[in-house]
Amino acid sequence: MPSLxxxxxxxxxxxxxxxxxxxxxxxxxxxxxxxxxNPRYLMEHxxxxxxxxxxxxxxxxxxxxxxxxxxxxxxxxxxxxxxxTKSVGSNVIDDIVVDEPTGEVYIYLKRPVRxxxxxxxxxxxETGWKPWIIPTALEMGKDLPRSDIDIVKQIQLSTAKxxxxxxxxxxxxxxxxxxxxxxxxxxxxxxxxxxxxxxxILVRTRExxxxxxxxxxxxxxxxxxxxxxxxxxxxxxxxxxxxxHMDHIGFVPYLFKYGYKGPVYMTEPTKxxxxxxxxxxxxxxxxxxxxxxxxxxxxxTALYHVITLDYADHPxxxxxxTKLMLYDAGHExxxxxxxxxxxxxxxxxxxxxxxxxxxxxxxxPAHNRFKRAELLxxxxxxxxxxxxxxxxxESEQRxxxxxxxxxxxxxxxxxxVFSTGRAQEVLLVLNEAINNKQxxxxxxxxxGMVLETLNVHLMFPDYLNRTLxxxxxxxxxxxxxxxxxxxxxxxxxxxxxxxVMEILQGPPAxxxxxxxxxxxxxxxxxxxxAAEDERNMLVFVSYQAENTVGRRxxxxxxxxxxxxxxxxxTLDIKMKVESIPGFSGHSDRRQLINYVRNMEPKPHKIMLVxxxxxxxxxxxxxxxxxxxxxxxxxxxxxSIRLV
Ligand SMILES: [Zn+2]
Ligand SMILES: [Zn+2]
Numbered sequence: 001m002p003s004l005x006x007x008x009x010x011x012x013x014x015x016x017x018x019x020x021x022x023x024x025x026x027x028x029x030x031x032x033x034x035x036x037x038n039p040r041y042l043m044e045h046x047x048x049x050x051x052x053x054x055x056x057x058x059x060x061x062x063x064x065x066x067x068x069x070x071x072x073x074x075x076x077x078x079x080x081x082x083x084x085t086k087s088v089g090s091n092v093i094d095d096i097v098v099d100e101p102t103g104e105v106y107i108y109l110k111r112p113v114r115x116x117x118x119x120x121x122x123x124x125x126e127t128g129w130k131p132w133i134i135p136t137a138l139e140m141g142k143d144l145p146r147s148d149i150d151i152v153k154q155i156q157l158s159t160a161k162x163x164x165x166x167x168x169x170x171x172x173x174x175x176x177x178x179x180x181x182x183x184x185x186x187x188x189x190x191x192x193x194x195x196x197x198x199x200x201i202l203v204r205t206r207e208x209x210x211x212x213x214x215x216x217x218x219x220x221x222x223x224x225x226x227x228x229x230x231x232x233x234x235x236x237x238x239x240x241x242x243x244x245h246m247d248h249i250g251f252v253p254y255l256f257k258y259g260y261k262g263p264v265y266m267t268e269p270t271k272x273x274x275x276x277x278x279x280x281x282x283x284x285x286x287x288x289x290x291x292x293x294x295x296x297x298x299x300x301t302a303l304y305h306v307i308t309l310d311y312a313d314h315p316x317x318x319x320x321x322t323k324l325m326l327y328d329a330g331h332e333x334x335x336x337x338x339x340x341x342x343x344x345x346x347x348x349x350x351x352x353x354x355x356x357x358x359x360x361x362x363x364x365p366a367h368n369r370f371k372r373a374e375l376l377x378x379x380x381x382x383x384x385x386x387x388x389x390x391x392x393x394e395s396e397q398r399x400x401x402x403x404x405x406x407x408x409x410x411x412x413x414x415x416x417v418f419s420t421g422r423a424q425e426v427l428l429v430l431n432e433a434i435n436n437k438q439x440x441x442x443x444x445x446x447x448g449m450v451l452e453t454l455n456v457h458l459m460f461p462d463y464l465n466r467t468l469x470x471x472x473x474x475x476x477x478x479x480x481x482x483x484x485x486x487x488x489x490x491x492x493x494x495x496x497x498x499x500v501m502e503i504l505q506g507p508p509a510x511x512x513x514x515x516x517x518x519x520x521x522x523x524x525x526x527x528x529x530a531a532e533d534e535r536n537m538l539v540f541v542s543y544q545a546e547n548t549v550g551r552r553x554x555x556x557x558x559x560x561x562x563x564x565x566x567x568x569x570t571l572d573i574k575m576k577v578e579s580i581p582g583f584s585g586h587s588d589r590r591q592l593i594n595y596v597r598n599m600e601p602k603p604h605k606i607m608l609v610x611x612x613x614x615x616x617x618x619x620x621x622x623x624x625x626x627x628x629x630x631x632x633x634x635x636x637x638x639s640i641r642l643v
Contacts, residue, residue: 004175008032008056015051016042023065027171028164029263029307030316032058039064043125058175059314064128066103073098079127080107087122088113094138098129099160105129106156110138112461114473117310132156137458140477143486144455148275152303159304166305170263173237178320180206183346187377187607188639191215191226194613195636196381196545197247200226201609203349205342208237208319212338212351212377216250218519219547225293226251227637233260237319241266242353243335244273245418246281253278253298256305265316265324268308269334269460273420275303276452280419284520289566311463312367315341327367330356331585332421333456333463337367347643350603351377354610356584357591360392361428362421362457364465366587368599375642376596376603380611381543381586383619388588395582399426400433402539402578407442407508411535414575416523416550418516419449421585422541424457424479426512431481445503447487447513448522454479489522493565500525517548520563528564528571536575541583546612553577592619596627606631607640 008025012034016022021037034052042048042062053060070076077096084093084107095108105127112135113119123131136149156163185205191198197217203210209232216224233255241249241264252264252274266274278299285292309316315323321343326336331354338351350373355366382389389395406413417423427446433439457464457479461472471478487503490496503509504526515521530536544550549562558573581588587595596606606629608616620631634640 029167069128185642189634198226207321215247253294257298267334330366348372357595384615389582406537423450517550534574540579
């Protein structure tokens with residue numbers, strides 16, 4: 001029996017004219033690569049590429065045969081430098097690394113570039129080498145830590161050969177002929193069912209098995225991990241990650257530790273954020289004397305299995321019967337709504353991950369227009385009856401007032417934040433308020449991962465809203481100002497204490513640091529020493545999950561024992577405590593309902609996840625009554641058959 005590849009070659013030879021000089025076809029992960037001796041001809045006659053894609057029903061990439069590549073490395077670098085200079089400007093290249101065995105060339109730029117994809121295509125056509133353009137934001141972010149960029153680069157370069165082998169094998173697996181003709185689709189909740197945390201949803205057909213998210217739960221009651229022990233890792237085709245928050249990515253390296261060898265799909269910003277967050281997760285466990293669930297090596301392995309996709313790009317084949325698209329979710333930089341297209345139009349699943357259906361200072365609202373949609377799996381964090389957030393502007397005004405109040409009373413304002421999202425928004429709001437003289441010139445100390453992740457915002461402006469995107473492309477860093485003081489954390493505990501005390505004993509200030517739910521992280525160093533002074537203020541700007549220190553304080557607990565390094569300290573909290581829910585990166589109840597109401601097309605069925613039980617049940621009832629769409633929810637471990 002001829003293989004799928006043989007049949008493809010036959011078709012390609014029928015379609016392509018002799019002038020293109022077809023040489024062979026290869027699979028590279030989800031992509032079908034067609035090698036030709038005359039790539040320029042096809043770049044100039046793009047109608048052939050369209051016909052090929054239509055006939056083969058695959059996304060195809062045209063590449064020059066290795067025989068027609070530029071041979072000398074020096075010449076290659078010269079040609080690339082000229083092309084980059086022409087399209088972006090001079091002195092933009094930070095580094096060019098050529099990898100002969102794979103035919104790839106990595107081009108590191110000092111600033112982000114518009115139309116990166118087009119420049120990559122042009123370089124390929126001109127040189128025959130496959131370019132990867134990586135913006136490092138070196139120019140604007142020169143004072144920011146950049147270990148994530150260096151580590152991802154190191155992994156990328158040291159595993160280029162393994163990665164190519166991995167992609168070849170993956171390609172054979174994805175592009176096999178489907179075996180079963182009958183349909184059967186089930187969804188199993190392995191986490192985040194009737195709870196917030198450890199998101200993990202398994203979608204299975206007769207042909208494939210796909211895991212959506214794989215997170216941990218911020219909790220200390222033994223229910224941190226999703227229910228993945230019975231997962232058949234050999235038969236798992238793909239892991240798809242919506243965004244880089246611990247409750248969605250925290251357990252990904254664990255899969256690799258136990259033998260998973262397949263791809264992890266996500267956006268490019270999410271990949272860098274994943275490196276930052278998970279390295280920190282490992283370090284934090286170690287500093288508290290706990291054994292982390294996986295090692296740095298497992299994380300590195302996970303990273304080189306990452307395949308990145310852009311928003312609303314072409315449908316990507318991830319198994320013989322399933323295609324994947326990612327769309328903007330408006331929740332943090334790079335966050336995605338997942339669209340799984342199963343069995344050639346048979347069934348479409350939309351999974352929102354965490355999403356914000358409303359504009360923010362940072363991002364566009366979540367996307368809700370699709371070609372088809374049978375099932376919508378939607379988050380419900382703020383789905384409860386009482387979860388109506390005040391308008392953005394009011395929330396921003398409230399934050400400015402609170403900071404002003406604390407500053408006038410000689411206090412410090414502690415804002416626990418996640419490394420991305422609220423942290424960047426709060427910086428934008430406070431910078432603006434100082435510039436508009438709504439606030440006196442207070443120092444804003446930024447500690448911990450917030451700094452590392454700032455770089456990711458500067459590297460990928462296309463993932464931000466238009467205002468910020470244009471500012472960054474114009475060379476303005478909107479997050480930093482003369483008032484923003486990055487803190488490089490002292491490693492030594494004694495030095496660290498001195499560093500923190502110097503800030504706390506100094507003039508009034510704002511301090512932004514993770515962890516956003518006060519479950520450890522650099523914020524604890526400040527909190528432990530600031531909590532008992534009534535002049536100070538603690539302001540929550542994001543969701544506090546059940547059983548976290550943040551939630552307990554929010555609910556009124558004022559005598560509290562917390563973990564501090566390997567000790568436990570008991571605090572008598574006297575600082576003021578305030579919450580501003582309107583800053584959330586999650587949709588509130590109205591936005592959740594409107595997301596469905598305005599969705600095109602309307603889903604046939606809704607499944608609610610990522611919410612507390614009372615909120616999920618209430619939201620389900622409302623959606624059924626108001627929008628007449630059957631709405632279901634599950635417990636962890638439960639499955640629903642869809643087709
Ligand atoms: Zn999230
Ligand atoms: Zn979440």
